[in-house]
Amino acid sequence: MSTSTSANGWRHAVQESVSGLPRAFWWLWTSTLVNRLGAFVATFMALYLTIERGYSASFAGLVAALYGLGGAVSSIGAGVLTDRLGRRPTMLVAQASTAVLVAVLAFVQHPVAIAGVALLVGMAASGSRPAVQAMMADIVAPKDRVRAFSLNYWAINIGFAFSSIGAGFIAxxxxxxxxxxxxxMTMACAILVFVKLPESRPDRAPDVAGKAAEPSVNLGTVLRDGRFMGLVGLSILIGLIFQQGSVALPVAMGADGFSSGDFGLAIGVNGVLIVLLQIPVSRFIQHRGPGKLLVVSALLAGYGFGLTAFAGSLWLYALTVAVWTLAEVVNAPVQMGLVVRLSPTHGRGRYQGVYSLSWxxxxxxxxxxxGRVIDAYGAAWLWGGCAVVGTVTAVGYWLLMRGLPEEEGEEEREAGPEAVSGPPEREVPADRAS
Incomplete structure (x- = not known):
């Protein structure tokens, strides 16, 4: 095959992957990229506190935990606001608040103030996630949602890769x-949302009596949705596996005598492969059922980390990273598409909030x-445990997808100033409506 033929084939693949999506999606995609290009706090907070401020590693860990706790707390509230106030207002409040709080964090010096502001930054930074995902579901046609979530995940990782490199030099x-x-950068993201993105929250269709035809959705509705909460539980399990790449992997490599530079090279495979593979993989998975894809992704994640127990060289560590990265590339967009499929149209914010909480x-x-498993039993037991959890998660995905009806076609509707696709997946059963 000639070079020109290969280049033409590659261009055709890219065009097919990015074509046919509404303009509003691309403004939302751009806002995601801008937001991630400016990421600094989450990546360099520990180094800032220990090297710049001279605090202990324990205090840095506490601040990191508070940052994560803030995100967990805000997920539910942001989901409710996404449904009540709308997608656009929630994003604007969250992003503007993040910009202000991050600027404040740059100047506070008292440890209590740093911890408190870090908690608030975590809350604000996570506050826009349910709104972004709900808006994406609103404006993209059902047949294109997995592809759209893949492209958005691609933007997140491109932004993270460049911001990590740039932030290292800035630090x-x-x-x-x-x-x-x-x-x-975060304030620029908020301005872009304000100028370019219309509100996409669908209006309720009134019945003949003038009341909303769709039953209302509250948090109780979400928590009583057995299939969806099963997905949330499986999301926690798969998240526990993936997080070991940044939590346990550097510890294990350090114990084996590898340097921080070696870890950087190994974990860099993750970012490079996501950037290179996300588009071709999204084309492959776009029209395939989510059940088998989620089962395979869970097995790849579990056994990818499980293989780390046998890694004795840098290239073997890099190989294990490549295996579980493929799982990540498949799992993230497919699972997000399933979340939207299981969410009633007028409860997307709350459903997305609970799903964000799982992560x-x-x-x-x-x-x-x-940390507990490594200290008590050694890293090999942790990697074996990842394989077991991956297997359990795969079985869980298989059971979850049994009896799930095929997704039905949905008609276009008007949302904001542009005609966008995003009609309801299903209604809330009466016995689960409040």
Whole structure:
């Protein structure tokens, strides 16, 4: 095959992956990219506190935990606001608040103040997630949602890769400058949302009596949705596995005599593969059922980390990272598409909030579990445990998908100033409506 033919084939694949999505999606995608390009706090908070401020590693861990706790707390509230106030107002409040609080964090010095502001930053930074995901579900046609979530996940990782590199150089000059740059970028994201994105929350269709035809949705409705809460539980398990890449992997590699630079090279495989594979993988999974894809992703995640027990060289560590990265590339968009499919149209914010909470719980629990297992039994037991959890999660996905009806076609509707696709997946059963 000639080089020109290969290039033409690659261009055709890219065009098919990005074509046909509404303009509003691309503004939302751009806001995600801008937001992630400015990421600094979450990546360099521990180094800032220990190196710049001279605090202990324990205090840095406490602040990181408070940051994560803030995200867990805000997930539910942001989901409710997404349904009540709308997607756009929730994003604007969350992003503007994040910008202000990150700027404040650059100047506070008292440890109690740092801890308190970090908690608030965590709350604000996570506050826009349910709104972003709900808006994406509103404006993208059902047949294109997995592809859209793949592209959005791609933007997150492109932004993270470049921000991590840039933030490393900025930190050598000034940590405070890094915080202020994040504040400016986050405010730019809020301005972009304000200028370019219309509200997408669907209006309730009135019945003949003038009342809403769809039953209302509250948090009780979400918590009583057995299939969805099963997905949330499986999301926590898969999150516990993936988080070990940043929690336990550096500890295990350090114990084996590898340097922080070696870990950087190994974990860098994750970012590079996501950037390279997300588009072709999204084309592959776009029209395939979620059940088998989720089962395979769970097995790849579990056994990818399980193989780490046998890694004795840098290239073997990199190989294990490649295996579970493929699982991540498949799992993230497919699971997000399933969340939307299981969510009633007028409860998308609350459903997305509870789903976001599952990842926050995984992020909080992973360091505690991983560290405890390594200290008590050794890293090999942790990697074996990941394989077991991956197997359990795969079985859980298989059971969850049994009896799930095929997704029905949905008609276009008007949302905001643009015609966008995003009609309801299903109604809330009367016995689960409040």
């Amino acid at each position: 050598e000059y000034s940590y405070r400058a890094g915080f202020l740059i994040e504040a400016v 926050s719980v995984g992020s909080l629990a992973a360091p505690l579990i991983g």
